[in-house]
Amino acid sequence: MTEAGEASQPPARRLGVTRLWRTNAFRLAALYLTLFATSVLALLAFIYWSTANFVEQQTEATLDAEIAGLAEQYEQRGLSGLVQVIAERSAGERSDAMIYLIIDPQSHPLAGNLSSWPNAEVIRPGWIGFPVEIKHGTHQETHAARATTFAIPGGYRLLVGRDLRDAAVFRHRVSVTLAWAGVLTLGLGLAGGIFISRNMLRRVETVSNTAAHIIHGDLGQRVPLAGSGDEFDQLATNLNAMLDQIERLMAGMRQVTDNIAHDLRTPLSRLRTRLEVSLLERSDAARYEEVVRETIAEADHLLGTFNALLSIAEAEAGSNRTSMDAVDLAEIARSVAELYEPFAEEKGLSLTVAAAHPAIVRGDRHLLAQAVANLLDNAIKYTPEGQVSLSVVGDGHAVRIEVIDSGPGIPADRREAVFDRFVRLEGSRSTPGNGLGLSLVRAVARLHGGTVMLAENSSGHGLRAIFTLPASPPVAHSPLPVEELAKAV
Amino acid sequence: MADRASMRAHVAGPTDEAGGDEQAALPPEDAAGYRHAGDHRGKHGDMKILLIEDDKEAAEYLVKALSESGYVVDHAAEGRDGLFMATSGTYDALIVDRMLPGMDGLSIVAALRAAEIRTPTLILSALGAVDDRVKGLRAGGDDYLVKPYAFSELLARMEALLRRGSAAAPTTTKLRVAELEMDLLARAVRRDGQAIDLLPREFRLLEYLMRHAGQVVTRTMLLESVWDYHFDPQTNVIDVHISRLRQKIDKGFAKPLLHTVRGAGYSLKAGD
Numbered sequence: 231m232t233e234a235g236e237a238s239q240p241p242a243r244r245l246g247v248t249r250l251w252r253t254n255a256f257r258l259a260a261l262y263l264t265l266f267a268t269s270v271l272a273l274l275a276f277i278y279w280s281t282a283n284f285v286e287q288q289t290e291a292t293l294d295a296e297i298a299g300l301a302e303q304y305e306q307r308g309l310s311g312l313v314q315v316i317a318e319r320s321a322g323e324r325s326d327a328m329i330y331l332i333i334d335p336q337s338h339p340l341a342g343n344l345s346s347w348p349n350a351e352v353i354r355p356g357w358i359g360f361p362v363e364i365k366h367g368t369h370q371e372t373h374a375a376r377a378t379t380f381a382i383p384g385g386y387r388l389l390v391g392r393d394l395r396d397a398a399v400f401r402h403r404v405s406v407t408l409a410w411a412g413v414l415t416l417g418l419g420l421a422g423g424i425f426i427s428r429n430m431l432r433r434v435e436t437v438s439n440t441a442a443h444i445i446h447g448d449l450g451q452r453v454p455l456a457g458s459g460d461e462f463d464q465l466a467t468n469l470n471a472m473l474d475q476i477e478r479l480m481a482g483m484r485q486v487t488d489n490i491a492h493d494l495r496t497p498l499s500r501l502r503t504r505l506e507v508s509l510l511e512r513s514d515a516a517r518y519e520e521v522v523r524e525t526i527a528e529a530d531h532l533l534g535t536f537n538a539l540l541s542i543a544e545a546e547a548g549s550n551r552t553s554m555d556a557v558d559l560a561e562i563a564r565s566v567a568e569l570y571e572p573f574a575e576e577k578g579l580s581l582t583v584a585a586a587h588p589a590i591v592r593g594d595r596h597l598l599a600q601a602v603a604n605l606l607d608n609a610i611k612y613t614p615e616g617q618v619s620l621s622v623v624g625d626g627h628a629v630r631i632e633v634i635d636s637g638p639g640i641p642a643d644r645r646e647a648v649f650d651r652f653v654r655l656e657g658s659r660s661t662p663g664n665g666l667g668l669s670l671v672r673a674v675a676r677l678h679g680g681t682v683m684l685a686e687n688s689s690g691h692g693l694r695a696i697f698t699l700p701a702s703p704p705v706a707h708s709p710l711p712v713e714e715l716a717k718a719v
Numbered sequence: 720m721a722d723r724a725s726m727r728a729h730v731a732g733p734t735d736e737a738g739g740d741e742q743a744a745l746p747p748e749d750a751a752g753y754r755h756a757g758d759h760r761g762k763h764g765d766m767k768i769l770l771i772e773d774d775k776e777a778a779e780y781l782v783k784a785l786s787e788s789g790y791v792v793d794h795a796a797e798g799r800d801g802l803f804m805a806t807s808g809t810y811d812a813l814i815v816d817r818m819l820p821g822m823d824g825l826s827i828v829a830a831l832r833a834a835e836i837r838t839p840t841l842i843l844s845a846l847g848a849v850d851d852r853v854k855g856l857r858a859g860g861d862d863y864l865v866k867p868y869a870f871s872e873l874l875a876r877m878e879a880l881l882r883r884g885s886a887a888a889p890t891t892t893k894l895r896v897a898e899l900e901m902d903l904l905a906r907a908v909r910r911d912g913q914a915i916d917l918l919p920r921e922f923r924l925l926e927y928l929m930r931h932a933g934q935v936v937t938r939t940m941l942l943e944s945v946w947d948y949h950f951d952p953q954t955n956v957i958d959v960h961i962s963r964l965r966q967k968i969d970k971g972f973a974k975p976l977l978h979t980v981r982g983a984g985y986s987l988k989a990g991d
Contacts, residue, residue, distance in 0.1 A: 526869075526982070533867060534951060537847070541950065544848055553850060568920055569946055572959040596849050600950040607953045663953055 255430040259423025263416070270415045274408040281404050285397045293378060296328065297390050309386065316388075317341040327393035329362065329375055335385030344389065350377070362393060374398065433462045437469065449477050479547070486543055486651070493652045493665075494532065501528045531664075538666040542651070545597055545673035556702055557595045559602075559629050560585035560622045566602045567620050574610050580617040581610070589624030592702040593678045601674040601682075604667040605633040605695050611661055613637035613692070624701055628680075631697040639693045645684040671697065766881060767791045769808060771801030771827065772816040772843070781814070784870050785877075798822030805831055810838050812880050814873075817844035817855065825858040832859035839880035841873070849949055871983035875935040882934060894929040897989035899968060899976055901929055910968060920945070921964050928977070928987040937984035961985055 304312040313332055320330045320343035331342035339346065348360035353376065362375045377391025436454060443451040452473060453466040508521040563585040574581040591598075602620075609618045616636030623630050640648060640655065647653050649672045654665040668682075675682040680699035687694045768790045772778040778794050785792045793808065795801035798821035805813055805827065813831075817824040828840050840862075842855045847865035855863040861883070862876050894901040898911045906922060908915040917925060924945050928936060938957040942948045961977065969975045978986045 523982070530869070537951065540847065565946070569948075569952070569956055569960075572963050573954060573956045576959050594849070596949055599948055603948075603950070603952055611954060667953055 256423060256427035259427050263419040263423050266419055267412075267416050271412055274412055278401075278404055278408055282401050285400055289376065289392050289394065289397055292328075293376075293390060293392055297378065297380075300388070300390065304382070309382065309384070312382075312388070313341045327396055329377060329389070329391035329393060331389040332382075333387050340386075342389070347387070347389065348375075348377075358391075360391075364393070364395075371395075437462075437466065440469075444473065449473070449480065482546055483543075486539060489651045490539065494535065497528060497532055497535075501525055501532070504528070535664045535666065538664055538670060539651070541597075541600070542666060542670045542673045545670065545677045554592050554594060556590050557593050557598060559589040559591055559593075559598065559624070559631060559699070560587060562595065562599050563602055563620055563622045563631060566599055566606055569603065570606045570610060574618060577610060577613075578615060579610060579613055582617065582619045583621070585620065585622035587622075587624065589622050589629040590702045591629050591678065591699045593699065594674075597674045597677065601671045601697065602631060602633075604671050605631070605697060608667055609633045609635040609637070609693070609695070611663070616692070627701055629699050629701050631699075633695045633697075634687055634692060636687070636689075636692040639686060639691070640684055642686070648684070649682070671695075675699070765791070766811045767793070767809065768812050768814060768877070769793045769795065769801070769805055769810040770814045771795045771798070771805070771819065771824065772814070773797065773819050774816070781870075781873075785874075788874055790877075798824070798827055802827045802830055805838065806834065806836060812877060813838050813840040814877070815840055815842050815860070817842055817846065825855060825860075828855075828859040839883060841876055841880060843868070843873075852949065869937075869983075871935065871980075872937050872939060875937045875940060875984060878934045879931055879936070879940070882931070894926065896929050896932040896987055897974075897976060899929070901926060908968070910972065915967050917964075917967060921960070921967065924960060924964055925968065925987075928985065931987070933986065933988045935980045935983050935986050940984070 300312060300315065303315045307314075316330045316332050319328065320341065329342075329344055331344040331347065332340045333347055334340055337347055344362065348358070348362075350358035350360035353359045356378050357376060358379060359374065359376050361372045364371045364373055373393050373395040375391050375393050377389050380388040380390075382388055433456070440451050440453045452470045455463050455466050457463070504521060504525060508518060511517070513521075564583060567581060567583040567585075571581050606618070606620060613635040614637065618633065618635045621632050621634075623632070644655060648655065649668045651669045652665040654663065671682050675697060678699050680697065682695065682697045685694045685696060686692075766789075768785060770778060770781055770785070770792055772781065772794070773796050775796065778796065782792045782794050793804060793810070795804050798819040800821075801815070801819070802822060804810075813828075815824040815827055819827075822830075824842055824844070828842065831838065831840070840860050842858075842860040842863045843866055844851065844855060844863065845866045852863045852865075861880055864873060864876060892902065892904045894903065900909045902908075903926070908917055908922070908925065924941065927941065927944050938955065939951070941957050942950075942952075961979075965975070965977045969977055974989075976987055976989065978988065980986050
């Protein structure tokens with residue numbers, strides 16, 4: 231196995247640790263832990279320092295009190311009294327850890343529990359530190375001691391001190407306790423950090439696993455909710471909503487693909503057959519040319535269908551792909567009507583337009599114009615005689631475009647179906663068209679948050695197409711670069 | 720899609736071969752269509768076009784069809800080569816595919832414009848949304864044609880681009896084709912001194928045709944330029960507008976000016 235191969239399969243446990251370390255949650259926890267540990271250690275250090283200080287002060291205070299007592303005795307009873315008191319106090323076990331020694335000018339001890347004047351170092355003026363040997367039954371211990379010394383008139387010297395062992399033991403105990411507290415804090419913090427990040431990792435992993443399933447083609451998968459309504463649940467809810475939307479779009483795409491398969495295959499095979507037959511016939515140049523022309527016409531028709539499908543798909547794909555601006559539907563209606571007016575006249579129809587007042591909506595001018603054009607196209611195409619009217623009415627909330635014709639109309643049970651792609655009613659097959667016009671109208675309406683519906687004309691004869699869009703709040707018209715460029719073409 | 724486009728170009732080829740010389744013998748309606756292109760052979764035989772297109776077949780057909788139409792065509796199959804050729808060569812027009820290996824079409828056009836090279840450029844693209852078109856024009860393209868297109872459409876737009884330089888300046892106040900006169904300031908049209916009353920849209924339609932006199936103007940070009948629409952109406956409404964205009968400017972005159980070019984569009988010209 232190659233190195234790369236081995237690297238791609240690291241031991242499972244290491245993977246777990248590495249992954250844990252890689253998680254953001256764990257890193258965050260580690261950072262907090264570091265900060266937390268630092269402050270805990272600082273706190274413990276402060277406790278230790280102040281405790282040690284306190285113990286030291288306590289020692290010195292005790293010594294000060296003792297010295298004051300001895301000074302009093304000396305004043306009242308003189309040197310002999312002092313020696314006697316010291317002898318009394320230093321008799322027996324040194325349970326109170328006090329150390330006394332009084333010596334004469336020849337350095338002979340007169341009283342006290344220290345055998346000789348210690349060879350001491352000066353800690354600070356008036357204070358000395360030295361080791362003392364303590365007998366504990368059979369074995370001896372060396373303790374640190376601290377003392378203060380006084381010169382007594384006549385060459386005598388007095389030493390009053392204290393065995394520091396208790397203080398040392400106390401300090402030691404404090405430091406051990408603090409160390410344990412520190413270790414415990416760090417341990418708990420680490421465990422908590424791992425727990426929290428594991429927990430978060432697991433929840434992120436469910437999302438990630440779902441995504442992996444979806445990537446492998448199972449679009450039906452959804453992210454499970456924990457039910458706690460926390461931010462992970464919110465994320466999951468939003469992801470699921472997004473997946474629903476994607477699935478809907480995919481279904482739409484699939485429908486388009488199916489439609490293309492069904493409705494483009496027929497003309498394509500017809501086109502192919504035409505070419506094949508003309509090749510078999512071995513006709514003359516004129517016949518070939520005719521076939522070629524027919525084929526081009528058929529290809530153009532196919533392209534038209536193809537483009538219409540693309541336009542519908544584009545409109546259905548969503549609003550972010552088209553430029554939405556404030557546009558005047560009345561102006562669009564007038565312009566489209568102007569485009570179709572000669573066509574209506576040629577068919578002997580009267581086309582009336584009622585779109586005097588501006589009706590502002592937010593939308594894509596080109597798509598809206600195409601939608602209105604398709605409605606008008608249908609109305610004029612399928613109305614053999616009479617009139618077609620186009621009106622735009624806007625109130626504060628919605629803008630309604632109505633196209634009313636005096637044609638044969640559409641049976642009530644077919645009025646919804648004609649919006650589907652490639653649906654053409656019997657009897658309209660001889661009229662040019664690809665059955666996509668109304669599909670585009672509906673896609674455009676939906677893109678703009680509006681609706682389109684077909685109804686019976688109020689006179690009971692003819693069809694009434696109602697295209698409704700939400701009105702846009704009046705805004706100041708800004709120059710539209712898109713429009714300008716388009717005009718420059 | 721590109722293949723279909725090529726098919727058209729191929730079809731156009733052989734038809735054109737027969738074109739030029741025999742044209743006079745054919746009735747005007749028939750003489751049109753793909754033959755029309757042959758009409759200009761020699762007239763712009765020295766016009767040089769650079770085609771930057773990576774699809775080999777599509778390029779082959781286009782080169783052939785454009786050559787048949789009397790242009791001298793160079794071809795670059797790769798973006799950077801294309802830019803190099805466009806920068807160094809002296810071309811009268813460029814046809815640039817939008818998606819190319821090496822360097823995409825829009826970057827080429829943008830680079831040329833940045834270098835102050837203003838050669839008229841037609842961008843070919845499979846992206847047909849209005850926003851895509853706007854992007855193409857913003858990059859510096861002069862016209863934008865969505866694949867698949869009819870070769871006649873490409874040819875008509877090519878001619879419009881090539882003649883843009885020599886066409887009447889936008890500041891011109893009077894246009895004239897044979898005995899047809901248009902006064903842009905007074906918004907008046909006369910033929911043989913006889914006033915012709917036109918609706919505003921008819922006036923703009925005629926103005927566009929007169930500015931492109933002698934060229935083939937397709938229905939799509941009219942819809943885009945006169946109406947600012949970028950979609951194909953289900954019914955051919957442009958034809959009706961044209962026949963109305965024809966009624967007004969040609970009726971009662973011996974020689975028609977407004978001709979239908981079969982399979983392509985229309986042409987306003989003095990000849991037959």
